[in-house]
Structure formats: C-alpha cells, structure tokens
Amino acid sequence: MRVKTPLLVLNFLLAAIFGLFAWMQRNDIDPAIYDHPSVIDAALWLVFYLAIGVLFVAVGFRAIPRWLLVVAALACLIEMVRTGPGLYENVFGEKDFTMTQMSMSAEDPRVELSREFFGAVIALAGIGLIAWENRRIGHR
Numbered sequence: 001m002r003v004k005t006p007l008l009v010l011n012f013l014l015a016a017i018f019g020l021f022a023w024m025q026r027n028d029i030d031p032a033i034y035d036h037p038s039v040i041d042a043a044l045w046l047v048f049y050l051a052i053g054v055l056f057v058a059v060g061f062r063a064i065p066r067w068l069l070v071v072a073a074l075a076c077l078i079e080m081v082r083t084g085p086g087l088y089e090n091v092f093g094e095k096d097f098t099m100t101q102m103s104m105s106a107e108d109p110r111v112e113l114s115r116e117f118f119g120a121v122i123a124l125a126g127i128g129l130i131a132w133e134n135r136r137i138g139h140r
Contacts, residue, residue: 007133011056018053018126021119022046045119048075052126059133069131076124079116086113 025046052072055064090097090110 008060011060011133014126014129015053015056018049018056018123021122022049022053025049045116048072048123049119052123052130055130056126059130064130064134066134069127069134072127073124073131076120076127079120080124083113083117083120086110087117090114 022045025042055068055072058064086109090113093110095110
C-alpha cells in the first residue's frame with residue numbers, strides 16, 4: 001500500500017462520490033428534463049467522473065502517470081472555458097441567478113452550463129488532490 005490508511009479511506013470515499021456523480025449523468029439524456037439532450041455529452045461526463053473515481057483508488061496503490069493527470073486537468077479547464085459564458089450570463093445577466101431550474105432548454109441553457117462549470121471545478125479539485133497525493137508519496 002502506497003498511502004496511509006486515513007488517506008486511503010478518503011480516496012475510497014471520494015471515489016464513491018465521483019461514482020455517484022457519474023451515475024447521476026443518466027438523467028442528462030431524459031427528454032422530459034432536457035430539451036434535445038446530448039447522449040454524447042452525458043456519456044463523456046459519465047466516463048470522466050468515473051475515471052476520476054478510478055484514479056482516486058489507483059493513486060492509493062500505484063503511480064499515476066503525470067501525462068494522464070495533465071490531460072484530465074486540461075479537460076477540466078477546457079470544459080470551464082466552454083461553459084464559463086453560461087455561468088457569467090447566469091450571474092451577471094438580466095435574469096435572476098438560479099441553479100435550481102428543473103429543466104434546460106435551448107432558449108435558456110445558462111442553468112445547465114453553470115452546473116457543468118461547477119462540475120468541472122469539482123473535477124479539477126479532485127485531479128489536484130490526486131496529483132498532490134501522487135507527488136507526496138514520491139511518484140514521478
């Protein structure tokens with residue numbers, strides 16, 4: 001075992017949380033919730049959250065290649081750039097800020113874009129923690 005037990009427990013807990021995030025992506029293809037849902041977008045988020053969960057488990061036992069962490073961090077940053085305008089519109093636009101609107105429509109995608117922005121921020125924080133653990137326990 002490469003990390004101490006409390007950190008390994010934290011890793012398993014965070015892996016479970018990211019697994020839950022992945023599982024929750026199933027509603028992103030529900031046409032009753034989203035106007036013209038994107039199966040590809042939902043699948044990519046599912047795979048991405050699941051991959052972060054797997055990385056949390058893996059870093060407890062073996063080195064994670066730095067290039068993989070860089071790619072994951074870049075994916076988070078690209079998603080933040082892609083969805084940032086929706087968050088900006090949600091915060092500073094003419095309509096009141098909301099994160100609880102039940103559905104995303106083509107006319108008002110700012111709620112889902114805001115959620116995706118914060119999902120990317122949470123994912124980036126997870127990648128940062130994995131990178132810190134990777135470095136802390138002496139991985140290259």
